[in-house]
Amino acid sequence: MTNHTHGHGTGPCATCPIRRSANLLKLGVSMENWDYAVALAGNPNVGKSTVFNALTGLRQHTGNWAGKTVTRAEGGFEFSGKRFKIVDLPGTYSLLATSPDEEVARDFILFGRPDVTVVVVDATRLERNLNLALQIVEITERMVICLNLIDQARRMGLQVDDRGLARDLGVPVVPVSARYAQGLQPLLQAISDVATGQTVCRPNRIPDPPALKGPVNQLVAMLQEAFPYLPNPRWVALRLLDGDERIIEAVKKREFGALATEPNQKEAA
Secondary structure (H helix, E strand, C coil): CCCCCCCCCCCCCCCCHHHHHHHHHHCCCCCCCCCEEEEEEECCCCCHHHHHHHHHCCCEEEEECCCCCCEEEEEEEEECCEEEEEEECCCCCCCCCCCHHHHHHHHHHHHHCCCEEEEEEECCCHHHHHHHHHHHHHHCCCEEEEEECHHHHHHCCCCCCHHHHHHHHCCCEEECEHHHCECHHHHHHHHHHHHHCCCCCCCCCCCCCHHHHHHHHHHHHHHHHHCCCCCCHHHHHHHHHCCCHHHHHHHHCCCHHHHCCCCCHHHHC
16 A cells, blocks of 8 residues: 655645544454444434434444443444544533543544544534534534434424534534434434545634744644654644643643554555
8 A cells, every 4th residue: 555645744744534434443442344433423412323323324333432331332333435434432512521421522532543534513502512513613624513303492492503604614514303313314324425535525713823833833743753653732722722631631741642652554455
């Protein structure tokens, strides 16, 4: 397999399938016999499990994340001749890693580099749910918003402008009622399109304030030197500047090292 770079040095880049498979394996997720990895994220009580069940049917199993008591559910589906493994991340309100659940979700999206992260939001409580979506959009460009409970929103007389939301966020937004299996086909199509590159997301990220640009760039350069394969050094730099104790500790202990290094030959084989 030829090395694939994005103009930032030699060796496999963080977005190569070989890189992602190796990192996913380190996180305990095997991609053997699967074409694409899909992460399912969302706040608690947004119907994420219902979406997971609707997409996977009975093809699922549960276990624990390596070294943690946090439960992990995995399942899969086939679409357009491709096999998608879907990993149901713990329900969290943020990715600031103040709990084991948040740490698992953050590490999986940041280091696992899933082909698509589906963020399930409650159409009746968008203002509450978009905080997590905006945090995830800072980490990954491969994202689909699953606007769940759209039937309930309509019954409440709420009109959600999904097209406007997609335009504002720069990622696909699909209205769904997972409980009644409505909107699943467009959701599967959106997941497939992002995974295969048919749809290229252009997320609208919050720009760094002018005063932060220098420090962020400086930290990014240092992080890239220390961890050449760190998938998103800018996000890590911002967390460091924000005083995120968990990220500071991870850098000090070089925890990122195991997940942000070149895969060895055995893993790459």
